[in-house]
Amino acid sequence: MCLAVSGEVALADLVEEISRRYGPSRNLAMGGYADPTVDVTTGLPLLTPFGKHVVDMRAWVYGSWWIGAGTADSGDGVRRVVLVAERAESVVGGSPADASWVERVAAVTGWVGDRRVRTIDWAAVEQRLGTALPSDYKQLAEIFGHGDFDGFLSLYVPDAGVSGMDIVDHAEYLARGASQEGTRLWRPYDIYPAPGGLLQWAASEQADQFYWLTEGSDPEAWPVLVYEDVPGSWRRFDCSAAEFVFRMLTERGHPYSTARYFDTHWFQRYEP
Structure with a gap:
């Protein structure tokens, strides 16, 4: 599930608010560059919906879910997004x-x-x-x-x-x-x-x-x-x-x- 966020909400404020509840985030993408080592066990489902259009993405783990907040280039400007993705079961x-x-x-x-x-x-x-x-x-x-x-x-x-x-x-x-x-x-x-x-x-x-x-x-x-x-x-x-x-x-x-x-x-x- 992915939601666009009002332009009045700063990404830093969004990250801070989510971190209050779910702890510190992980950085998956910054300035248009995604971490090339990210895979399905470390947050890839949060990057997949945006492909090369992702600009920034922070991730939190909560149980069997990924929670993500960041920005993506929609073609008519960069928009803030919040999404939830199912987390793959860990394979020991x-x-x-x-x-x-x-x-x-x-x-x-x-x-x-x-x-x-x-x-x-x-x-x-x-x-x-x-x-x-x-x-x-x-x-x-x-x-x-x-x-x-x-x-x-x-x-x-x-x-x-x-x-x-x-x-x-x-x-x-x-x-x-x-x-x-x-x-x-x-x-x-x-x-x-x-x-x-x-x-x-x-x-x-x-x-x-x-x-x-x-x-x-x-x-x-x-x-x-x-x-x-x-x-x-x-x-x-x-x-x-x-x-x-x-x-x-x-x-x-x-x-x-x-x-x-x-x-x-x-x-x-x-x-x-």
């Missing part, structure tokens, strides 16, 4: 069999065309935390940033800019709470920085809490523990954070599956 098998779990998460969410990788001072982050962090988590934080998967799992990252979503600030907050109130809420576990304590890296809209159990000196071997805000509801997953996210997105039998509700998966970023 399209990624190499030896792809990393992070690469698989990027592929299944259609994030492969996004190049806005964050720069994070991991040495400073890990010094403040007092521990190294799993490498796959660091890649997730750099590639995706602060936001959520399928509107369900929110990733905690450094410098999130949102209270409670910064992984370092949140770890310090939980540590203060544990020192003042004890660890009864997390029994039989302790809270990091206690040896082998819990370090939270994500949360869900349903108050599920996703932790690493920081047992052992190798962060790459830390298992994922999930707490459902119900006493004794701990579940352990002997996998990395990225593998957990991928299986959550793609396996209908996963305890926290979003695949049971969505055929197409996405990540919505909450920062510029």
